[in-house]
Amino acid sequence: MRYLPLTDTDRQAMLTTIGAASIDDLFIDVPEEARLKGPIAGLPMHASEMAVERHFSAMARKNMAAAHHPFFLGAGAYKHHVPASVDHLIQRGEFLTAYTPYQPEIAQGTLQMLFEFQTQVARLLGCDVANASMYDGSTACWEAIGMAGRVTKRSKAVISSGLHPHYVSVAKTMARFTGDTLDTASPEIDKTDTNRLLASIDDESSCVVVQYPDILGRIEDLSAIAEKAHEHGALLIAVVTEPVALGAIKAPGEMGADIVVGEGQSLGVGLQFGGPYVGLFACKEKFVRQMPGRLCGQTVDAEGKRGFVLTLSTREQHIRREKATSNICTNSGLCALAFSIHMSLLGERGLRDLAALNHAKAVQASERLTQIPGVTLVNDSFFNEFTLKLPVNARDVVHKLAAKKVLGGVSLGRLYPGEATLENGLLVAVTEVVSEEDIETFATALQKTLVEGVGA
Amino acid sequence: MRYLPLTDTDRQAMLTTIGAASIDDLFIDVPEEARLKGPIAGLPMHASEMAVERHFSAMARKNMAAAHHPFFLGAGAYKHHVPASVDHLIQRGEFLTAYTPYQPEIAQGTLQMLFEFQTQVARLLGCDVANASMYDGSTACWEAIGMAGRVTKRSKAVISSGLHPHYVSVAKTMARFTGDTLDTASPEIDKTDTNRLLASIDDESSCVVVQYPDILGRIEDLSAIAEKAHEHGALLIAVVTEPVALGAIKAPGEMGADIVVGEGQSLGVGLQFGGPYVGLFACKEKFVRQMPGRLCGQTVDAEGKRGFVLTLSTREQHIRREKATSNICTNSGLCALAFSIHMSLLGERGLRDLAALNHAKAVQASERLTQIPGVTLVNDSFFNEFTLKLPVNARDVVHKLAAKKVLGGVSLGRLYPGEATLENGLLVAVTEVVSEEDIETFATALQKTLVEGVGA
């Protein structure tokens, strides 16, 4: 087998050294009845690389890849052009096949990268510090709520109806077991959740959780909410699912957010059918010892040379065990690297150009699509994603569009099954990869679909 | 522009250091009338990575890729499965973006690899020594003829009719200018060229050039030719266009060849629409100082550690100038690396398995295809490529097959335009990538085509 270097001669020689008659002697501690006599049932024998590759090619061909069709999906995962050098660099064996940098003398590559990543994330989100990544935006959001609980010693979290419904589900799952209470609601097409939030914050509140831009793509100033939260000793947690937006709009930190979490997938990582992604986690310096996850810090070596190490590990499970701030161990290191490389390539100028291009194309698309009879725009404001109100159930429309080889956005019906007031809503994301022809193709297909009617 | 690090501030500061008022001052030696005033005409301005990538995707889609269709082409270029690790490794920046190893202390990676490559090639071809690669098989073949001339001080080369016609063309091009005479002929379907060769070798002959297996896929023992050549003081040059064959059949060196050249594309390199490929060049030790191209040799460093350097450079252009054994400088280093990695992965066992699999599939294909009425097999012997005689002009058949999405081999008409006796010949290569379904699809399509007739 191509991945196994031992030859039978080696195996024999090694057994002799060990003083075992056969390999079975090494498994004597396994109870007789639990020992499988032969190869596991069902699974075929080993296969050549060529055969396996063909099996996967066949499965891959059954999927509509974003690059091959007009593509307008967002809702927490965005398609951006990732420069070829990013994937080339993350495949360097020294990055790809390294472990967590527990031995800093031979892990400075990973450590310096993490230090750079933390700085980029903190600056992008407008915070003092950031950690070395979480699994994804949804778990980062949950961890933030948990952290707010530790900081405030309170257990009521006020959740904006503008927060991604899957993020809410994740929070609910956890809350169910930690006993925290979550004050939630479903979004309304005609107004944002700000007033409800301002009304719900009280002295029991550990935090307010607001997505920015919100799930329907709307952008609102967070300052008032921050102020109200702070008055009541609660924290403002801002959630950013499209980091590229922060190349165009104010950072939550600038508006008073105490903790800012995000989904970093947009930069460097790609769509990946949902994972792996990379959770961004940043906050004010004063909360650093309550942060979950790994932190990389600067120090010096025995010769006084600058170097980097994992630090404040006393927060973590491998030292603190049941008293740890989180149970996270493996995080999303390689995705953080991809994010950081992409961000280094962009830099301030590139990120701003990218954001401007996204916004401009989104505005153009919104104008073109709302020319279609019966199609109206829900948003007053948006970055690269907006919500359309269709004359019919948007969910059926999405399938009809797919049949026309157009991946035409995410229906609110998919995100909020059973919510009658939302079922005609279609969430449309427009990034730099969308061409004018794509917009035209989409508009034509949508109009055609609406004319045909969705009953058929 | 993303590839240019200088900022305008840098440029200004540098001009000041240089003491030039403007960049134009640095081009003052260019005659006024030859200076282009603005950007070159016609060429568009710089483009984003995304735009360029899309332009290439569009062009790539216009080609029928071998992997996507039943594929049976050979004639000097073969499709084999290349393990994923090969391409991963040759993309290591330290291999990909290094120059010729002129500074051995920081080029041991390339040098040791070349030493390993030379050894693998010498052993595969059955020779004492091999060089660090030539451009491809056809230029290696030419260089061998030139070398035989230097060794024997003679200028008549006897060329087998079984040598790839493009290799013959290349040899003719060169001979036209070096004044060497080439004794050539066109292949005959019903017999090999051995007797003509034996008859033509005389005391004027510098060498006999024989392809093994020959262009029609036939395999013949070279011993008799070697003997005759040596009797007359001529050299036997064997040409191998499918190195995988040598995992199954005797090496030319074993049969007395003095110089063995080959096309290494089969291992590691891929089809690449004809280039870059890698020329293999091996010979008997006694001729080493007449060899063209670079040679890597073992030595020790100042501490006595084993190391490698480029050696015997007194043969080469950069030292010898007009007296060099060849003008070659840049060779095919990275393809040699790919070849060497693939060969290391295979090893003796893998190469033998691969060769056996190729031969077995070719035999199966030959049996299936000759069941088609009117289709006969030309070869008595073959490895993974054989010639079929069709009832009609094979060239038309190939186009008809392509229309049916089958890449069904190379017609002798394409290789020998105008040779009436060959026009019904179809050269079919069958490697490990060909599945039974592929063979069946091919057979069905071929039969259908013959029934439809090619006039239509």
Next chain:
Amino acid sequence: MSTVNASGWKPQMGETDVMAAATYTGNRALMLEEALIFEIGDSHTTGVDFDPAPKVQSRLGGLERNREIGLPGLSEPETVRHYTRLSRQNYAIDLGLFPLGSCTMKHNPRLNEKVARMKGFADVHPLQPQETVQGALQVINELAFWLVDLTGMQGVAMSPKAGAHGELCGILAIKAALDARGEDRPVILVPESAHGTNPATAAFAGFSVENIPATPEGRVDVAALKARLGPDVAGVMITNPNTCGLFERDLKIISDAVHAAGGYVYCDGANFNAIVGRVRPGDLGVDAMHINLHKTFSTPHGGGGPGSGPVVLSKALAPYGPIPFVAKMPDGSFKLFEEEAAGEMHPETFGRMTAFHGQMGMFTRALAYILSHGADGLRQVAEDAVLNANYILRSLEGTLEAPFGASGPCMHEALFTDNGLAEGFSTLDVAKGLIDEGYHPMTVYFPLVVHGAMLVEPTETESKAALDQFIGALRSVANRAKQGDPALKSAPHFAPRRRLDETLAARKPTLVWKEAELSVAAE
């Protein structure tokens, strides 16, 4: 500047430093220094070109970001060089043996990287209409099927993002099952030798954690465990093979006892590599077990992640597993069950653990790995992993103390202690000595049940020659530690950095770069 570092020893200049000081750049030939992007780049430079944005009327709601963000940009050449140079300061499996115990640092096949990058998997959106992602759903379904087959369990939760997330999944399933039974059992039992994520997870889910002692031979003390079982115990978390590298012989007995007492058995499957294809945890009475696809199934660790931690579940817990999940429908199509659809098929689910469907990029790699090895190959994996570990254990037990050397063969890893080293020499010194020898050290100071633990896991992808060289190197370093060679105290000498001052780092944390830091760097 120079300070006393964590391991409490005073740094002194070694011979090499004289030379190093001798270079103007601070580079040492191919060992290259590299500045931070903040020191290299600027806010005008970019490595990405864009078409100019069409002029439109801004719809940003008046929230334009005006202040400079502070993100340096690098041209592509500078970027490629920066990360290539940084990468060269790392050790990795691709460079050599990486014997981190409990981490299963095995070879990562390149085929897996290739299939994971096929556009049909890497370039599809998690919310695409299901008819447009049938192949992706098929991958998840196939992998799930083989994981269940290999473990002999009832079902599997695919969405957990890593081992610890998987542990949480298992514990939540247990809690959900107890809730369904209307029972409140506040305690989870965890052996002392357990990995930190076990107690952390249990506590995170609101349980109180109690330790179970180990027997002198390094296994769970069954008597003590049985004694503690009762109506307040929700279950146990047991690692098998355990973190001392031993197989928990009595796991079945333990499971039966726990079940009899109304509890559930969570098995930490991080060490599944030792038994894959030879033992099915389901046959040992396990109710839930996470599988680190980034260990047993070879998805790369990537310098800390991402991983993937599917959790196989028993009949008793399967109904409570998380959404979403994929099922193959009678018509041969594949269906993703989310909040809405779950209703019918999976009403008792404890809910969603992450925004989407899990680590697709790891699923493709793990499935490619499983299919490449096949039934015969996977069994061989376990056998070779165990053979390699025992070879190391027996070759070195004469040199280093093997606390459980007498407890029978080890499984995938060999445990040693620092007892017997010279005064003032510890596990840390042995580890740093190995760095100079060209190896990544073994796992140190874990598990906590022995003094100065050195946990060596070679994995099955090491050749005998590689093991022999490693054994020789470790023996040589260990002997220097026993003889008290002072040079070892200041090791590593040849790495990109000497020992780093971790106390300083923690005392006044510098977690982000600040312009001010420049001076420090320059000092």
Next chain:
Amino acid sequence: MSTVNASGWKPQMGETDVMAAATYTGNRALMLEEALIFEIGDSHTTGVDFDPAPKVQSRLGGLERNREIGLPGLSEPETVRHYTRLSRQNYAIDLGLFPLGSCTMKHNPRLNEKVARMKGFADVHPLQPQETVQGALQVINELAFWLVDLTGMQGVAMSPKAGAHGELCGILAIKAALDARGEDRPVILVPESAHGTNPATAAFAGFSVENIPATPEGRVDVAALKARLGPDVAGVMITNPNTCGLFERDLKIISDAVHAAGGYVYCDGANFNAIVGRVRPGDLGVDAMHINLHKTFSTPHGGGGPGSGPVVLSKALAPYGPIPFVAKMPDGSFKLFEEEAAGEMHPETFGRMTAFHGQMGMFTRALAYILSHGADGLRQVAEDAVLNANYILRSLEGTLEAPFGASGPCMHEALFTDNGLAEGFSTLDVAKGLIDEGYHPMTVYFPLVVHGAMLVEPTETESKAALDQFIGALRSVANRAKQGDPALKSAPHFAPRRRLDETLAARKPTLVWKEAELSVAAE
């Protein structure tokens, strides 16, 4: 063992060796030693699995290979590690500035690697029916079009495989043109400063080569050249910008004189990078010029190749260019002209130079590079390349002798000599000192027209910061060489190897590994 090496100095043990000797493995942390595949692998191990071959009756004509071939096999993990470890012993552009004069070691964009690997280009056969490779033919045609546009010539031969092959193409075209005129002109004139491939090529094509002297300022001596012109002179081969880094101001005058005398002008275009987008060789009367796509157009050097050397041709020579070639047909399709079709369109071709159509893999990369830069970018390339070279020239002329510093600005590269170094110190010592500083040395001892040449070509893809550090490092090394620092004589100290014994290598060449060599290695 240890011997006197090529540069005639006696090796002695340096400080670092003490430490190095101290490791058991011979590794120095991340600087890893690596054995030969013949020492690692064996004939049973393989890193490739195959389905068993179906049983068939052999058709091998009784020539089965029975004797062992002697090819060692490695498993995939061993293979990845072997080549990864070897790669780390190399310097490369991705690691830092690579100032090899005349080699144009610029950044190799990764986009180019990606497009070259698209299946539609990388996985198509050169003999596929033309209707199935229209996109591939389009690439060749587009690149050809832009090369002609950028050089202001009449046509281009795409098939030459590298610069030297391109030179041969140009010289053969000249010879064919002369034949067509029924003239026999046996002499080609080549400046002393020319690259070795120039005289080698001319000789290879059967010409006798005569040198043209250079003026004190480093350019072709026009008077001498004109004096030599006559009916026996087939043409001249001139490099512009030349290998001293200077622009041949009088090339147009030279061309006119050569043409008047009935000869042709071959221009070595290896240094085209300095003028691309700013000067068109066609405007200087050039008849043929090769372009190294692996220099000016950024295709990677790959440790020695592959490259690609298209040759642009003047009206006078275009008719004789080689086959095959690609043309766009009136119907918009692309057609490949080979032996047969060439008849009508291109009857006077001198024939075929290589089996297929040239270096497709380099064409895709070069075209991607040209389109990425565009007209504005390419002009900027030349300007920045020249700016960087002059910055180096002026920053260092105070430290090292710049023989032609007074001949006006340099183009893409700056030339220095070793005059003024301490007794017994030469260019070689400066080069080896740079290695310790973390740089690949400049081109040394070429061109031959000055003493101990050091030819520095930074290229346009270096930042000012990178240049400043390099200048500082070279200045420091040069000063050590002037002061006669003995440590410099034994440099490099930190590289994977110290100076290597080239005399030994050449005296009794060991070009392939033999079992016996083991002992030598072990000595």
